[in-house]
Amino acid sequence: MSKWLPRIWMLALLVLVAFAIPQCLFTDHGLFNATSQQSALDPKGMVSRDQAHTFYLILWVTLGLFVVVGGALAWVLIRFRRRKGDDPNYIPPQSHGNPLIEVGLVMLSAGVLVIIAFPTFAGIVLKERLPAGEFEEEPLVINVTGYQWWWAFEYPNEGGFYTANEIVFPVGRPVQINLQTNDVIHSFWLPKLAGKKDLMAGQTNHLWFVADEEGEYWGQCAEYCGDSHAYMLFRAHAVSPEEFRDWRHAQEDPAVRIGQNDGPADLLPTMPREEWVDAQRVEQGAQLFQQNCATCHSVNPAVQSPGPNLAHFASRSTIAAGWYENDWEVADGQVSNEYLHRWIKEPNHVKPGNFMWNGFYNFDRTTHERALVMEGLKEKGLTDSDVDTLITYLYNLK
Ligand code: HEC
Ligand SMILES: [Cu+2]
Structure with missing residues (x-):
């Protein structure tokens, strides 16, 4: 009885943890809820989907390695543990190693890296350049300037208007983003549509994305940029082409009687x-x-x-x-x-x-x-x- 009690407790604890972990992590408000507003694991466009695939590939490969290595370790620990009656002074026969296993493991690790490298490089090329012939329409250009702690957006080819903290673009049309900063380094991140890219002083960085579904996407500055960095968010609205046209006309329109009086x-x-x-x-x-x-x-x-x-x-x-x-x-x-x-x-x-x-x-x-x-x-x-x-x-x- 006294021997079994701690084991029962241990089992109860394990069961509890096994149920609690998915509750904490994967439910609606869970830490790892894959469909939450800022989840990169719920891709809604070509670029982010490619990146999520690479992520999962690496996850499965490394998980496989973990199981093999962890399993081997567990097996050795159990199989060769000291038993009652073993001679405490026994020393196993010594050898210098096993060339076959050593070379094999090196080759295997290299192979795993190659498996990971190909889709990674392909993903880097994809995120840098719009694939030729993939889209009928010219990309919509948006110039982004990061400020502490907000975003200025300019639509240079749509009549040249400015807006802030919110972009609107047609669903299915690629969007070309040019990134600059007014002060410190920021990072443009729209988790469901594209990976992060920094905004650096003295240069213009680029990224592009496309949205497959209409909807409101949440963006966030992803590079610590001072006191209110955590509050530097933005919204991206993917809308129908007609809705975009209406929005664009409304934005171009001066909302006030600029320059008619002086005051x-x-x-x-x-x-x-x-x-x-x-x-x-x-x-x-x-x-x-x-x-x-x-x-x-x-x-x-x-x-x-x-x-x-x-x-x-x-x-x-x-x-x-x-x-x-x-x-x-x-x-x-x-x-x-x-x-x-x-x-x-x-x-x-x-x-x-x-x-x-x-x-x-x-x-x-x-x-x-x-x-x-x-x-x-x-x-x-x-x-x-x-x-x-x-x-x-x-x-x-x-
Ligand atoms: C010294 C410059 C300055 C003055 C003066 C100023 N603002 Fe601002 N305002 C800012 C800055 C900078 C931000 C962005 C703050 C942030 O999000 O970090 C901002 C943000 C805002 C926003 C939010 C915009 C958005 O899209 O998120 C509103 C609304 C606003 N200001 C209204 C006003 C009004 C009304 C006044 C006058 C009573 C005013 N501001 C005076 C600099 C100023
Ligand atoms: Cu920032």
């Missing part, structure tokens, strides 16, 4: 929403925007600004580089957006260190002094009612 009137929406509701409020909003935000944010889709371009902000699905949903509510002539309120009032609480709150500084390397270049919201003291007025204005930038 906040230039920032008034050209196509206010039906529920514009309170024209005076929108005008006040344009004024507040001019005073507090326009140095960093352009609302002209043709211009890139030090902060995200907000030309069609209201039509985007997220706020603060994919961190919050962009949820508008209109009730009794009042526009509200809880997350947006939080973001404009205290962006430092949402994304630590971010420049919208702190402003932009120049750092002099010889004197080691910092000089303010652009004031952040820290200095502005916006009230809750100012923020609500700004939200009413932003709601009309559709």
Whole structure:
């Protein structure tokens, strides 16, 4: 009895672990849930599928090796363990080794590496270059610039407009991505569509992908880039060709009356929403925007600004580089957006260190002094009612 009790406990523990591990790892919220938003094991396009295949090939090969080596080890340990009655001073006959086994193992390891190398090299070629003749349509070009901690996207061949933190592209059409950075190294990663590629100062890197299915794909900066690196996300929407055409026309359109006056009137929406509701409020909003935000944010889709371009902000699905949903509510002539309120009032609480709150500084390397270049919201003291007025204005930038 006393001999068996620990063994029963051990068995119970093993059974528990055997059931608990798949629960923790592979269910909907599990760590290894292969279909979660940022899983590279749920490929939805040619490039990512190729990479997932290579991954699985390597996984199975190494798993096979693990079983063979681990099995041999276990067998030796059990088969040759010391038994009762063995002579403790016994020394087995000594030999220098076994050339056949040694050479065989070297050859086998080399063979395994060759098996892994071929699809790996083919995958590198595929991810670098669009396969000729595979697609009828020219690739859609998107220029990406990484900023701490958001993404600027430019569509140079589609009328040359800018947007931020969200790309839209037609399903089935290859997308050519050109990567640059405005500051430190970032890494562009859309797990379900393509592998990672770094954004490096002083050079342009490239990658391409194609989506087989319409849908919303989640992207993420995958190279540590400072305080709010973990909050540097983006969304990629694969849509039908018709939807893409409509979106593209809407983006090209200046959302405001750029350059007609000289002042906040230039920032008034050209196509206010039906529920514009309170024209005076929108005008006040344009004024507040001019005073507090326009140095960093352009609302002209043709211009890139030090902060995200907000030309069609209201039509985007997220706020603060994919961190919050962009949820508008209109009730009794009042526009509200809880997350947006939080973001404009205290962006430092949402994304630590971010420049919208702190402003932009120049750092002099010889004197080691910092000089303010652009004031952040820290200095502005916006009230809750100012923020609500700004939200009413932003709601009309559709
Ligand atoms: C000092 C420059 C600066 C000022 C001033 C500024 N912003 Fe920003 N803003 C930024 C930066 C930088 C980001 C990106 C922050 C991040 O995600 O790390 C940003 C992000 C945003 C976003 C989210 C955009 C997106 O697509 O995720 C909104 C909305 C926004 N700002 C609105 C405003 C409003 C309204 C004002 C004026 C009250 C304002 N900003 C003032 C620099 C500024
Ligand atoms: Cu980054």
